[in-house]
Amino acid sequence: MHEFSIALNIVDIASKTATDASATKINEVEIEVGILSGVVIEALEFALESAVKNTLLENAKIIINRIKARAKCNNCNTEFKPSDLIAKCPVCSSFDFEIINGRELRVKSINVD
Amino acid sequence: MCDTCGCNDSNSEYTIIKPEDIGNRNDSNAHGHDSHEHKHMDEHDHTHAHNHSHDHNRKIEIEQDVLYKNNLLAERNRGYFQAKNILALNLVSSPGSGKTTILEKTIKDLSKNIAFSVIEGDQQSMNDASRIKATGVPVVQINTGFGCHLDAEMINSAVKELKINDNSILMIENVGNLVCPALFDLGENFRVVIISVTEGEDKPLKYPYMFQSSNLCVINKIDLLPYVEFDIDKTREYALRVNHHLQFIELSAKTGQGIDKWYNWLKKMSNKTI
Numbered sequence: 177m178h179e180f181s182i183a184l185n186i187v188d189i190a191s192k193t194a195t196d197a198s199a200t201k202i203n204e205v206e207i208e209v210g211i212l213s214g215v216v217i218e219a220l221e222f223a224l225e226s227a228v229k230n231t232l233l234e235n236a237k238i239i240i241n242r243i244k245a246r247a248k249c250n251n252c253n254t255e256f257k258p259s260d261l262i263a264k265c266p267v268c269s270s271f272d273f274e275i276i277n278g279r280e281l282r283v284k285s286i287n288v289d
Numbered sequence: 290m291c292d293t294c295g296c297n298d299s300n301s302e303y304t305i306i307k308p309e310d311i312g313n314r315n316d317s318n319a320h321g322h323d324s325h326e327h328k329h330m331d332e333h334d335h336t337h338a339h340n341h342s343h344d345h346n347r348k349i350e351i352e353q354d355v356l357y358k359n360n361l362l363a364e365r366n367r368g369y370f371q372a373k374n375i376l377a378l379n380l381v382s383s384p385g386s387g388k389t390t391i392l393e394k395t396i397k398d399l400s401k402n403i404a405f406s407v408i409e410g411d412q413q414s415m416n417d418a419s420r421i422k423a424t425g426v427p428v429v430q431i432n433t434g435f436g437c438h439l440d441a442e443m444i445n446s447a448v449k450e451l452k453i454n455d456n457s458i459l460m461i462e463n464v465g466n467l468v469c470p471a472l473f474d475l476g477e478n479f480r481v482v483i484i485s486v487t488e489g490e491d492k493p494l495k496y497p498y499m500f501q502s503s504n505l506c507v508i509n510k511i512d513l514l515p516y517v518e519f520d521i522d523k524t525r526e527y528a529l530r531v532n533h534h535l536q537f538i539e540l541s542a543k544t545g546q547g548i549d550k551w552y553n554w555l556k557k558m559s560n561k562t563i
Contacts, residue, residue, distance in 0.1 A: 178437055182356075182472075193351050199347070261501055262497055271529075281354060282351075285352075287348045288346075288349060
């Protein structure tokens with residue numbers, strides 16, 4: 177359940193940014209999670225429910241954007257969309273690829289009062 | 290200070306803005322700042338004597354990696370290890386793969402010539418630290434309580450407790466868990482994933498993140514190969530699908546079979562680092 181640590185980090189980043197901007201309340205938090213980031217989005221949502229308690233995010237709307245994966249085959253340079261880390265290149269069947277997108281784990285923005 | 294236009298707000302406690310916020314301050318008003326009392330676009334030559342309250346929706350772009358704090362601390366740890374010529378290894382595996390036994394044997398066999406220190410990570414108990422203490426090297430135990438992994442901050446604190454010699458090897462035995470520790474950089478030089486032949490050979494496919502982020506895969510308990518159905522070639526093939534750079538060492542910490550390869554790897558890596 178590393179998602180709880182991730183959730184606490186999200187709360188820290190959002191709270192610090194809001195405090196630095198003299199905000200009193202966070203209305204919305206936007207998070208980007210790549211499908212290959214190693215974070216289970218449902219588990220993160222569950223963890224955030226407890227992590228936000230008694231913080232500026234307590235009643236904030238949490239928007240989680242799933243980032244699709246994109247990879248480039250190191251063998252034939254084909255760009256494709258891997259479903260997981262053990263995907264194959266659809267053209268040459270190589271397992272050797274670089275991930276371009278899909279590992280994101282970012283706090284994108286907050287909306288504050 | 291107003292984060293959007295930079296004007297001074299007398300109610301503000303802080304005047305420092307993080308660098309990552311400065312680049313994202315959007316002066317074009319494209320981010321829902323339209324209820325702001327003074328809608329200047331980019332002219333800042335006027336003063337703000339009027340009272341200006343922040344009771345409206347403001348969007349603040351952050352674009353920050355969720356794990357940036359851990360990653361910064363990990364780099365700090367790495368710098369400390371580099372300055373003291375310490376080879377730091379993060380040992381990860383599922384529970385029961387033989388991490389502590391490998392450590393005990395390694396320390397017993399090599400500690401005459403190489404200085405070791407150990408950080409033990411477990412949810413609870415001092416059992417592993419007690420086993421290592423018996424070998425005579427400095428050790429600290431981190432009990433993570435409800436936590437499922439070690440992080441860079443724990444290592445940072447543990448290192449302060451340990452008197453680590455220059456030109457030595459620091460072994461960090463992570464919590465037995467093939468999922469969560471994969472995401473947390475501790476500042477190690479190398480990550481070593483340990484799998485034993487009593488486990489399923491498809492572990493690399495089931496837990497790809499750990500195998501993908503490791504540098505070396507140690508396959509332990511090979512003395513049991515005659516009694517279990519474990520195809521080492523398949524494990525290697527599966528692990529290489531996930532990580533093309535992964536190296537392998539097969540050994541038995543109990544009988545000592547193959548352990549020289551592990552020792553040679555350690556010596557080679559510590560010469561590189563040290």
